[in-house]
Amino acid sequence: MKDIQVSIIIVSFNTKELLKGCLHSIEASQCPTDAWEIIVVDNASTDGSAQYLKKKNHVVSVFNDTNVGFSRANNQGISKAHGRYVLFLNSDTELLPNSLQVLLAYMDTYRRVGVVTCRVELANGAIDPACHRGFPTPWAAFTYFFGLERLFPRSIYFSSYHLGYKDMQTIHEIDAPTGAFFLTRSEILHTLHGFDEEYFMYGEDLDLAYRIKKAGWPIVYYPKVSILHRKKQSGRSGKNGEIKKRTDIYFYDTMKIFYKKYFMKAYPFFVTRFIFMILSFRIWIIKTIGW
Secondary structure (H helix, E strand, O other): OOOOOEEEEEEEOOOHHHHHHHHHHHHOOOOOHHHEEEEEEEOOOOOOHHHHHHOOOOEEEEEOOOOOOHHHHHHHHHHHOOOOEEEEEOOOEEEOOOHHHHHHHHHHHOOOOOEEEEEEEEOOOOEOHHHOEOOOOHHHHHHHHOOHHHHOOOOOOOOOOOOOOOOOOOOEEEOEOOOOEEEEEHHHHHHHOOOOOOOOOOOHHHHHHHHHHHOOOOEEEEEEEEEEEOOOOOOOOOOOHHHHHHHHHHHHHHHHHHHHHHOOOOOOHHHHHHHHHHHHHHHHHHHHOOO
């Protein structure tokens, strides 16, 4: 078997047209075709994605009969991967020319770096804040949910979730990137057994990043290259009210999972109680009012 530098894993759910753009951007990225493999895991799409993928002979495709969630689908992709690196890439992203080669060269040079991500830009040119995060500690969650981060976006005290006090033009360490563009080493994924499948949707990238950092691997934000992210196409897009409501609930439920797993024993009972009250109240609002 050829020496594959990077396995690109894409999970898709009813995003056929966006997936076409994503695959085209990879093919046009100027990365040598023998250096990568593309693995697409389709979560029972009903928009013709499967028929489209069956025509893409250079793509390794996995077709699920049901939507098994983002974590499990990515783990299915990992099991098929042969690359020294793995790039988790959303189907609603597009690579820019040479972006992947630059980051692969960075990982080859800095062998103690566990993960690298880039500047992830939204369709309007703004940075996707999810690509540059701290962990959602109780204080970070409090400042985020109560709007203090929006009031003081550059404060080291009030913007610890999106790390707004850091210089976004320089290469530096962060806690967690977005799962939309998450480049890591295969050896790390095999050691840590990939994603935690308790997370169906949202939070799985934070969880994996937390375990990677705990294992001693730095996570780096590299803003000298960027990609495009046409965000919220499979979930919180607003195209279908019930889908949006359900995925919003997933978002807050995953925060509960993350908190229970990593912070519950580290903080006093009243702090835990307060955090869970906030999350439960937000879920109640979504269920009863819809926002």
